Amino acid sequence: MTVDVTAAPKKRKRSKAMEQDTIIKKRTPLAQAITVVVLTLWIVWTLAPLLITALGSIKTTREAFATPTYGDWRGVASIFKFSPTMVHFERLFSQQGFGAYIWHGLVASVGSAAIAVTMGTLGAYGLSRGKFKREGDISFWIISTRMAPAVVVIVPLYYIFKGLGMLSTLTGLIIAYTTFNLSFSIWLIKGFFDDLPVEIEEAAFVDGDSHWAVFRKIAVPLAAPGIVASFVLCVLFSWNDFLFAAVIGGHSAKTVPVGITELRTTVEVLWGPLNSATIILIIPMIALGILIRKYLIQGLTMGAVRE
């Protein structure tokens, strides 16, 4: 009864890591070399465009297009030779109006994600815990709204929004995103509720909590990793979206992806600002990506119930 288990969870993690070590050690040197080479190539392949874009965003146009003479392999290093400048970023905000685009993007994505996650959490809990007729069909119907690509619905949506007078408004854009985000968040969060042992909620119920209190004080905190993950994914979807923003958002609710297309003018392609805008678009996504990873890994229910 008096076994000391304070360090138990940490130990468990460590032992898992050790297991993995042993598996890797069993590999032959050749297999390991191949793994390293393949992974290195893959990293270069995926990260090189990002690096060039990032560097291009803080170079002058002349520096960005400077190429070494043919056959001069050491000249590759010259892509790192430049004096950093913020001129492209300044131009984005002063001439191209990107401040507003970022704002629109933020409002539309966070607003839609908030609505989708709030309603999604309620809906997911209902689907996960409630027992009602044709529950499976309803669940399927909800996910089926995500099966067709967005392009399929964009024309009817355009006419609906036109009829409602919501074209070129942020509200319209939020609603458009929510139609897609809601079904997604219901399904994602439902999975987390399904994994929660029902007894924990029953215990709270018996301890004197009403249905609503059990939902608020037990179910939601325990499904929090899923709810946060779903929120982040909804934000990413909307922030990243071009189609809805271009068609529904129109002129007055432009977001960053739409703004980027305007940097290709009839006269020239504004490569410097284009690179800067891309970086602006990517940074929040990377930040949120790191955040979501942390939340998805978290297993809050571990150890509360006999396994």
Add this chain to the structure above:
Amino acid sequence: MAQVKLENVWKKYGDVEAVKDLSIQCKDREFLCLLGPSGCGKSSTLRMIAGLEHITDGKIYMDEAVVNDVEPYKRDIAMVFENYALYPHKKVYENLAYPLRVQKRSQAEIDQRVKRAAEILEIGDLLDRWPRQLSGGQKQRVAIGRAIVRDPKVFLLDEPISHLDAKLRTHMRGELKRLHRDLDATMIYVTHDQLEAMTMADRIAVMNFGLLQQLGTPDEVFNHPRNKFVAGFLGDPPINFIPCVLHRSSGYQLVNDQFKLQLPDLVIRKLAKKDLPDGMAVDLGLRPESFELFTSQTAGTEMTGKVYVTEPLGEDIIIDILLGKERMKARTVIGQSWQIDAPIFMKVRYDRVHLFDSKTEESLLA
């Protein structure tokens, strides 16, 4: 504290009848055990009392009030779940304090009650831990602690110690029984372990296939089982059933191809009232403790078998005996040397025999 009464309660899951026409009364301050194999409806019954399952038909009373449609949180019950169901996102202290926080008690009172419960269950040094940092036995204590911090009308316990290891289980049996006495509480306890029921309960309700088989004190259900199921479910090693034919030619005789037992007056007196037909098929129920065993023919031995195997248990020894085609177990104190395949002579202790109608499986002596 309160009494709980079930009146003709039914529970159906679709076409499956989990609980059939159950009527039980749990008296105020009683320790009532619902005992039965898995799937017998005992957990469904407990969950209906808790309000976690809808009642298909019948009525459940707490004190005088019908609680069929009362939500669990308004029933003033405390429940300990089989898998403990601690709140994983709250530390042990907050787990214990939870029912009190719901009732909006003052912090001082919460503190005092949590400390008191922790003291009773000896978990005072765990209050600052997370549930995931506890061992099974500790979690179980916290789960019980969460039930006893307040004074509910009824405690409901759903196999709370069945997942602990054997030693801890034995310890907790005593602890729970003492807790019942100290709290002076009404407790309904679900278990599939007859030993738990026998040792702890004031009364046992034995269930099978959703039907109440017998309700009585441990002594009643053990020594006066109403049917074959109850007799077979209680006792370890289980009771031996030997098929026989009842002859009434000269007094009452039990005849089997291996033996012929002349029933004494003590048994006949109970049978006489029933007017049983001659040649009726019956099952003789003999608990492992209901014989005297001899290595050689002795005056009064009525059955002869062969030692199949012996299982010494330190103090006692369990002997598997082959009686014709039947296998039976007998328990006796260790001392004599029992040789495998050697003949063994048995003398039945008639004050301990049970007789069941082979067809209806009902007891003929009840």
